[in-house]
Amino acid sequence: MNTIIIDGLSFALPLFIMAIGGIYCERSGVTNLAIEGLQGFGAFCGALFAVCIAPRFAGDSPVPFYLAMVFAFLGGMLFSLLHAMLCIRFKANQVISGVVINILAMSLTEFMTKQINASIFQAASNKFVLGVSARVTVPGISSVPVLGAVFTNLYPFEPVIALIAFIAWYVLYKTPFGLHLRACGDNPHAVDAAGIEVGKVRLAAVMVSGALSGLGGICFAYSISANFSSNIYSGYGYLAIAALIFGNWKILPTLGACLLFGFARSGGYELVKLLEMPSSYQDLVMVLPYVLTLLMLVFFGRKNHSPRALGVIYDKGAR
Amino acid sequence: MKKHDWIPFFTVFLSLILGIVVIAMLGKNPFLAYYNLLQGSGLAPKASYAGHKGMITDFTSFLNALTPMLLASLSVLIALKAGLFNIGVSGQMLAAAFVATVLVGYSELPAVLAKPLVILIGLTVGALVGGLVGFLRHRFNINEVVSTIMCNYIVQYVVSFFINVFFVDPVSRQSKNIGAAARLTLVDVTVGDYKMDIPLGIVVAAIAVAATVFLLGKTTLGFEIKAVGSGSRAAEYAGIRVGRTRVLAMMLSGGAAGLAGVTYYLGYFSSMQPRVLASTGYDAIAVALLGNSSPIGIIFSSFLITVISKGSTYMSSTAGVQAEMASALTGIILLISACGAYVRERLDRRKEKR
Amino acid sequence: MSDYIIEMNHITKRFPGIVANDDVSIQVKKGEIYALLGENGAGKSTLMSMLFGMYEPDEGEIIIRGEKVKIESPNHATRLNIGMVHQHFKLVSNYTIAENIVMGMEPVKKTFGIFKTLDQKRANEEIRALSEKFGLEVDPTKVIENINVSMQQRVEILKMLYREAEILIFDEPTAVLTPQEIEFLLEIIESLRRDGKTIILITHKLEEIKKIADRCAILCRGKLIDVLDVKKTDTKTMANLMVGREVNFSVDKPAPEFGREILKVEHLTVQNEDKFEVVKDVSFSVRGGEIFAVAGVSGNGQVELADAVAGLLKPSHGRILLNGKDITQASIRSRNLEGISYIPEDRQNVGLVMDLSLSDNLALKNYFQPPFSNGSMIAGDEFVRYSDELIKKYDIRSGQGSGTIVRSMSGGNQQKAIIAREIELDSSLLIFVQPTRGLDIGAIEKIHRQIVEQRSRGKAVLLISLELDEVMNLADTIGVIYNGKIEKIADAKTLTPGEVGEFMMGVGGRHEKA
């Protein structure tokens, strides 16, 4: 039971932060299929930085870890500029742009990882090895049954994500900027008429999306393999998209969707253990979150509707 | 040629120039690299050939690789015409190929029966998966982008499960090879002194492209698909059954994807890897765009993209440019062509100013 | 310092293929109500958009309060105290009234002394105070998609006032309002003027200009024709100047010759997409040769009624009979074939496939029939032949003829294309919803003539209009709808506009009963 909660949370939270990024982007009216590529590129930047600075710190110093998060954040943001440029400046089809960015991110990071390893670290390798991040257990509260598991064996990124998610929620729903952002996804003409530049708001939204995706990416890199390699592209970006659509483009329901994925996944593993199925049945467990999503959408998807202006290229002159 | 049909050519040209710059920066000879791509694809002669090989064998092998790409782009295109994004081409390909492999690939059927049956199964299974996506959209309002992504994963893992449990080949670690009778590529056919792979699938692809041109331009269903794709509410108002049209379009799209699947896994290849989806399905989205969303256009665009991917091994062997460069080049081409709409708009504006 | 608060001198603005404003000069005095009049596409909105900073003029200068300015953005215009209510409202549908009004100038508070937070409470209070001050009652916490058009318009006006606009531009504010609402709006405009505001009013309705405007500029094909002193000019002169020819206001309508009953609606109840009953137990019938007009304030179920008859919405109760045949459960396609033509309210999203060609759109309802198709295949050249024929017959103007993408056509011509297509279907029942909305009087006149012609040919016409004038001019029978119920059905000749207006507001027949 505890394992389900601990592992479920450590999977759900990075997913959630990427989905929040997606919400920002899509609530501003820009379709974002690029999360997969953005998280990979972000993770790449974070990992590269961590590897570069690690020698300056004591082996078990957590500083590289936090700096990696910062740089993943920045790296994702940087790469998202490409999506912003294509979608906002060049008015490209947003779905296509997303797909292209995913293709590019994969080939670029793989290529650069090898190049950098060979030329800078003079050690041929197709991955960056990161130190593992320490896991913390909050004393006291962690011994409460069930609830305690939430505070047990936490990755340091989990509270960070929780904090950022709260800020993101706050900004989106409580601040003027959030108001403008959500308005852009409904009626950009209204935003324009109110004297706010739609392009700028959308640019910011896409950048937030890139940043949060990058953050999610580095968290996965740390929590799953403690290194960066092309294995980072295992489809979690797409899962985040499913989560946010499932969550009807709203933050709290999306959290629910992510937790569902997380617990379905960790629960599935426990189930396998319990049923003592041979390892070849593993694949059937992996299918669980996806089947579950489809089923939930069949039952609850009818009421979902995307932001009104989603995917519509904003053209001032259009009437 | 219509007004701005040359724009894709222009963007490709621009990307190739960018590619030259990048390759030159890596310290390699870009022109040699490009020439190697052509050589590797059998479009230019190589310096030397192995026994029983020649330009013609490279070219048939290139056609073999081109076939699934063409069909997959066609699949994306048909859905696009109905206003739907089929992100699930890869999954539909795998599902169709898996069923065809199990039902026909491992059977003892003679070639005359097996080959048509493989095509038929590919078409049917692809159409069923595609139809399911269309149905979910129509009946339950599930965005097809999500459902196709989910279907991709589901197909990938379920097929992987069956391969690993029932059909695995211990040496190759993928599904057991299918029998030659079922294979849509005739392998190692001796023609004169050459031994070549002859892709029968290219005929299927050619027919499919022609059929799509006909469907979209000349049939009522094509008209309905276009109407639904560009204005579903107006189409409904005009008495077109929007849901049915969407489901049909997705079935056609899935069918094309299924054909891509059988020509890929039972033609170009002869087995499936567990837990791997062909990247063809994703590339096809961009290839369809590059082809200006027209069936004739995608012949050019899939040709181009296949030259790059097919020639990459030879390029990396000869010019010393890493094979990843090929996918980066593809990425650049797609990136720049995504801006085609912008170029068009600017040109329109400029023209009207004058 | 000049007398004028606004001077626009020698303004020229070109769009692809058209000169929207051609050397236009207007001067507006402070505290004046200045009207702009002109046919569709004459360039009125364009001229005002430049004043509001949405476009920049290609040539010419703008002088505000004696100072030459280059208005770069709506934001800039706002700082110059210019506000505009657009022809198409610019509101965020899922936001509250207060959020819409304050957007861009939000009152903020600091949460924990650091985080800049939208002060929802203060916003609501400010809006409430503002609306009371100007007599524009609204509930700031209501969400836009749940309020009616006239309320939305008030929100637009409040948006300007919240930004302390001194110069208020109204672009066709009355097109969507009921007579009573129009009355009320004009009063508001008057009172704003009393407050010292300067008002520019764009409208196609001459009486409105006559009623409140001081001066009126007439635009035609981008050129300024004349500036008139309204007090000294009659509406007829204005109309003739604007259209460039004699305009006939009243419709020549021969005496009715009613045929057999074509449409019969019995106890019809319809729910909208949100499962809300919008048409309640409605019964009426329309005969051949009869124009049955449904009068009513926008949002009282008339669009849903038309949709239900045409098959776009499924009724939850009741029956619809066409030529005696029950079509309640029939598909849209079979209704069309049975003889229903439908000119929908939303011409851009429903009436036309905007990204298809004109010829495709003209054949949108019979592409599957001979000679266009043999059932599964279509004959492209037939499309073009047919469309060339209709283009000529109905004078549909477009850049590239049959091949023109409909999106690039002007609204008036889009409407003409729909009407051409629907009339050519030769259906026994024609449903017109708001057929002349937003069109200039020249175009209106032509459409009215076509409607009457259909009536003369023995067709049944179901006309749904928010324009009381249109209803009074055209109808043989009037049904007034209020809150989803038909309140009154009567011979048009027996009702006065005032009575109809009262029924529309749900207060009709009170004194009769009393």
Place this chain on the structure above:
Amino acid sequence: GGSESAAPEAVQESAEEEAPAEDAAETEAEPAEDAAETPAAEDETAAGLKIAIVSSPSGVDDGSFNQDNYNGILSFIENHPESTVTPVQEPTGDVAAAVQAVADIVADYDVIVCCGFQFAGITSIAQENPDVKFVLVDTFPSDADGNEAEVDNIYAMQFAEQESGFFAGMAAALETKSNKVSVVNGIAYPSNVNYQYGFECGVKYINETEGKSVEVVELPSYAGTDVTGANVGGNYVGSFADEATGKVVGNALIAEGVDIIFVAAGASGNGVLTAVKEADGVYFIGCDVDQYDDGANGDANVVLTSAVKVMHLNVERALEAVTDGSFKGGNVVLQADTDSTGYINADGRNQLSADSIKKMDEAYEAIKGGTIVPAANFNGITPDDFSW
């Protein structure tokens, strides 16, 4: 196998041992360019060999399996500077694509080194190009029907993984404190089962010779089913590329009290490694190549030792045979007697006690001499009836 670290500190530590890898970066570019500029330069460099190394899909700089082979070529070139090597990478990893990649380039080279099981299907290419020599690592060629074939110009090598696994088992059993050890694999293909069986035999050997009672922990839910369909037990992730599941398996074992895990699971093994690093006092035994650098964990290292297949040595030997004319095709299973299997006992690259190393070196001799024959998937011995 696992993979090389890119952490600079690790590189510094191991600078001396890692000389070949460093050279890799330098020497790689030049010969490749030579090849590019003079495609028909065969006559001029007649003395040297034109070598291609084809890998899929992780490339020769994967710091692991492919790279070990590549290093073999590089050290051959060091002794024969007139020879050149071109690395070619096939990106999909599909067996047919791998074979196609070889076919695309076969005309341009004298020797082609093919790394991995994906290349078993090169048989007909080899037969059609008798002048080209092929070195096939980790698999035997198979004919069109999938049967094993021997080809005159293919030198194919497999390794007795059970021997390497045996050393891993010994090391684990000798060093464990909790008396619980475990082995994690990818999928129950023969090579993986060999590692597993060898490991179990190694533990059994120590239990009996040292009087210990070390338990090999198996999670029933991750039991493997080998290619014949038999249940072989062990812990199988079910994939070679699923880091996430690898980590779940690792954590589950650690939760059972296991403190040393031997991992032969490809990229899935990275997940296990992460689990090991996150836990306290748990060690990892690498496989295929020396994985010590991967084990860096802050200032500590979690890699106890690595059980290796010595590929570079054998690739180099095969290339030498081509130059001196003694090259002979054939399929061989390489064992400890040619120093082709073993474990890492170099200073600074393992954390075994001197005592353990002594005992393992003794066992090494016994295996060389054939007195100890560990169980393998298909050698007729099972871990249960293993004895010596």
